[in-house]
Amino acid sequence: MSKPKITDTLDFPSDLNITKSLFGVGTVGLLATGVGYFLDHDQFFFSYLVSFSFFSSIALGSLFFVMVQHLTRSEWSAVLRRIPETFSSYFWIWGLFIIPLLFGMHSLYHWTHADAVAADPVLQGKEPYLNTTFFIIRQVIYFALWSFLGYRLYSKSVEMDETGDWGLQTLLRRTSGPGLFFFAITLAFASFDWIMSLDPHWYSTIFGVYYFAMSFQGLFAVLILVIFFLWNNNLLTNTIQKSHIYDLGVQMFGFTVFYAYIAFSQFLLIYYANIPEETVWYLERLSGGYEYLAWFYLFGRFVIPFVILLPKGPKSKPKVVGSVAVLILVSHLVELYWLVMPVLNHHGFHLNWMTITSFIGLGGIFLGLFFYKFKQNKMVPINDPKLGDSLNKH
Amino acid sequence: MSTDYQYVPEPALVKGDHSFGSITDLIAKTPLSPTPKLWYLAFGLANILLITLLGAIGYLIWDGIGIWGLNNPAGWGWAIINFVWWVGIGHAGTLISAILFLFRQGWRTAINRFAEAMTIFAVMCAGIFPAIHVGRIWVIYWVFPIPNQMAAWPNFSSPLLWDVFAVSTYFTVSLLFWYVGLIPDFATLRDKTKSKVAKITYGIASLGWTGSFRNWWNYEKAYMILAGLATPLVLSVHTIVSFDFAVSVIPGWHSTIFPPYFVAGAIYSGFAMVLTLMLIARKIYGLEDIMNIDIMEKMNLVMMITGNLVAFAYLMEGFIAWYSGYIYEQGIFWLYVVGPYAWGFWILMFCNVVTPQFLWFKKIRRNVAITFVISIIVNIGMWFERFMISVASLSTDFMPSAWDYYSPTFWDIITYIGTFGLFFTFFLLFLRFMPMVAIAEVKGVMPQADPHNYDEETNEFDIEKTKPVVVQQEQTV
Known part of the structure; x- marks a missing residue:
């Protein structure tokens, strides 16, 4: 039996200049949507929220996928792990794209209307959770946590490319265990915040799991297409x-x-x-x-x-x-x-056309960031101890 | 920083210096040797409990469910708790045998036979309760949609009826799955036994297995199909059990997270039960090489994950109960914490939320004694979970004037204890007469089973070749 060999080039070719075009498309899309803001700002924020939660779900699904692969010591996925690792590595940039939503809270969330809350005892009961300040604080917490996890899992994996230090596997696993725990909680509350609280009277205990299930299914589709x-x-x-x-x-x-x-x-x-x-x-x-x-x-x-x-x-x-x-x-x-x-x-x-333009806009940025990061390092974790088994899959 | 960490390669699944032959001998030894005295003692004890159960059921049929502690708001008591508890325990067997099979987890082979047997007997114990709790047990056949002169049909839109279908289908498929897996091992016992009676019995049970390529090909196909069928079934069973509660409008019951949360809880308790039984059996039967510490650690990890999933569900339920702004939902959760059943709630929190956190530590996951204790605590915790859901939610319902405190009677308690008699009677028979580890499957995950571990020229097994190969990077651009 011959030892597994990598015969492909592992560096993303520099002549494949996809990043620029994606950023270009993204900017045009966002500018067009921005024009929409002056025509119908309510529609703008709702469309933006749809697109934002779409691409966030892919990044969140990736983060979950990477952590699970480390925890289960998966062999099969080693060759393709760099793709989800990259998707979840730039949460700290992606998190900036929630800022427009924070400015649009008044359009999006009925519970931000003081007069509505004053007239509604149910909303008054929810005020300790559903209030603008706490909402913003929570978004900061979510993205801080996801950025930390995503970046750490990515950078340590890249570090293993260079140093070949297999002990990093253990470190990655130790990050993933508690990471998964906090990920589950933040994801659930993020889904409550972004989507469930749009109808502030309505509630469903499964909603966090529901958003997660959607995201994770979508992730596999994205991985296959990439x-x-x-x-x-x-x-x-x-x-x-x-x-x-x-x-x-x-x-x-x-x-x-x-x-x-x-x-x-x-x-x-x-x-x-x-x-x-x-x-x-x-x-x-x-x-x-x-x-x-x-x-x-x-x-x-x-x-x-x-x-x-x-x-x-x-x-x-x-x-x-x-x-x-x-x-x-x-x-x-x-x-x-x-x-x-x-x-x-x-x-x-x-x-409304803004849903399409915001989707193209955020999609261009999201994928542009992906390829921007993806070409910085090897496309495969070359020194991963599981890589041999992964290559040998039949 | 990274130098602080050591890379640990995946350990071998079977410890000790075993060959295929020694594995067969190790496992076939128990059913083929004379019955030990200790077994008779255990079997006798189990029989006493079984007779107690039969007596309790007999008296129940004679006198009616008034002998139990049910009262007006709490119309569901121990019978339902025990049903859900036993069904839940059964789930681990199917998870290990079917779902882990589909995920190609080799370590399942150490415990799958054992866990499947547990599933079947646990579902038998569970099945008793819905049957006897109806009161008029002589018309229990009405739950089946049998054409009859009265043109009376069961209520097809009731999850209680779905339970009948789900649990009976689940039981049938689990039994078939277990049996299909046993066929090659029965043939092994048939070939090894010296007793004539045993030879004929194992011979019939092995369905004329010859070990030919054709036999194995059919076997693998059947096993795969049954695994595929068992997977949605096991999820459906506890999902429908959760529907029994969640489709209603009772605060504390009507919660959309119930289906996945019940399934996670079921696997959690089931793994605990497998661990309890496994840690005893491996000691008595000297199976430490197969049911080894690495396997135990992996099971502890599953327990930790499912335990935290259950804790996550509690968090969601508690938060949404508050967030809902619905006073009855808020009320029932407040009463869980400080109401008449607060003691049950705090036991539950300790067993199901605090206990699994210990499993974050590798030392604890690999400690047999602590794992044994944790496994028992978890099973107590999962019983209390169902207690809180069933009894605590019912006895303090919408109107405080209707509240009543529920306490079990002597008959509730001995019926529950009696089901252990049923369970252990069958389980001891299984341990005595059947191969308790899937012989053929364990061999399949040993290094000897990998054709790459043989020398190309001499065709002899080469232990050196089982060691992990460091990948050489050769890049050509």
Whole structure:
């Protein structure tokens, strides 16, 4: 048996100048959305929130993925771990992009209206949590924690590239254990803050898990598409192999089911108990045209991926897996839109151009930052002790 | 900084200097040797408890559920708590055998057979309670949708009925899964035994297994399919158990996080029970090489994670109860903490929130005595969790004038204790007559099973080749 060898180039080619174009697209998108601010600032903030929570979910999913790989001492994922590591490494920059939302709190969150709170005993009860100051403090805490974790996991992994010190594995694992603990709590509260508190009367104990399940399913779709992008540019074609795509496909399938389980649990329990305060949330989202969005993502991120990915064969066919990944990501965006937008347009669904431009804008920045970071170091953790086994996967 | 840390390579799953032959001998020894005296003693004790259970059930049928401590607000008491507790324990077996199989976790082979047996007997214990708690047990067949002259059908929109389907399907698939895994090992025992009766019995049980390629091919397929089926089933069972509570409008019960939270809690308690049993069995049967400290540590990690998931769910529930602004929801949580059942709440917090935090320390995870204690504390904690949910939520409901304190009676207690008799009767029979470790599967995770560990020329097993290979970086641009 021959020892595994890396035959690909491991440096991101400098002539592949994707960062500039992505930042360009991002800037144009954000500028266009910025113009929208002067036309309809409420719409601006809601659209921005949809896009922001979309890309944040990818970064959060990445952070979770990296920590889990370290904790489970995963071998299979070593060749592709640098991709999620990079996604979660720049939270400290990405966190700056929440600032517009902080300026838009008055548009987004009903509970910031002092007159509304004064007239509403339920909102008064929530005031110790739902108030502007504490909201801002929490955002700082979330992003500080995520930045610390993401950056540390990334920089220590990169350090291992250079020093070949396998003891760093232990350090990474020790960061990941407590990291996961605090990650779970902050993610849940972040989802309450960003999305659940848009309807300040409504509550659901599973909501944090729900946002996490959406994010983690979306992450696998992103990973698969990033790998295909690299393959298309003739990068890592012998390092990340079909068997890795198969494993990612398996996980994408698994977390598709997990997502459906969580989303359905929330829906069924609220539907069945039929308490007006709770069902009204679904009622708004299942009427006025929003029901079509619900049907779309039901099929797009559960039924179709489930049926296609269930058999063994399709999970290693790049075209099939890639199409399913795109479908899942589109559905992910649609679902976030469906969660957020009925608060603004509760009379019925109508698509606003700002949602698209803010998505393109933040997407350009988010992916631009990704490639900017990605090309700074090796695309594979070359001195990882698990790399040999990962390369040897069949 | 990094020099403070040592890289620890993945240790071998089976300790000691074992070959395939010595593994077979080690595991087949117990069912093939004469019955030890200690076994009779244990079996006798279990039988006494089993008879106690049968007596308690007999009296229940004779006299009705009035013999239990149920009262007007608390219509669900120990019967439901015990049902959920036992079903929950069963979940670890399926997690280990099916879900860890799908995740290709080799370490599961040390404990999967053992845990699956536990699952089956635990589900049997659980199944008793919903059946007997209906009062008129002679019409329990009404839970099945059987065509009848009265045209009376069960209520299909009730999670209690879904439970009937979920638990019975789960039991059937778990049994099949367990049995399929046993077939090659039964054949091993058939081939090794000297007794004629045993040869015929194991021979029939092994379904004519010859160990041919075709046999193994079919076996692997069947095992894979059953693992795939068991995985959604195990999640569905405790999800539906959680629906029993969560679809209602009772404060403390109606919480959307219940399904995943119940599943996590079930796995948490199940791993604790596997650990309790495993730590005793490995000692008595000398299986320390297979059920070794590394396996125990991994199980402790699963317990730590699921324990923290449960703690996370408590946090979400507590926070949202306050955040909801709904006075009854806020009220019931406040009453958990300071109300008539506050003692139960603090036991629960200690067992389920504080205890798993000890498992952050590697030294504790690798300490047999402490792990044993923790595993028992966890099981107590998970019983109290169901106690708090069922009893504490019901007995202090919407109207303070209707509140009543629930206490169990003698019959509640001995029925519960009696189920241990049922459980251990079967479990001891399993330990005595069946291979308690999956012989064929353990061999599959030993270094000898890897064709790369053989010398290409002499075709002999080379222990040197099992050592981890340092990757050489050769880059060509």
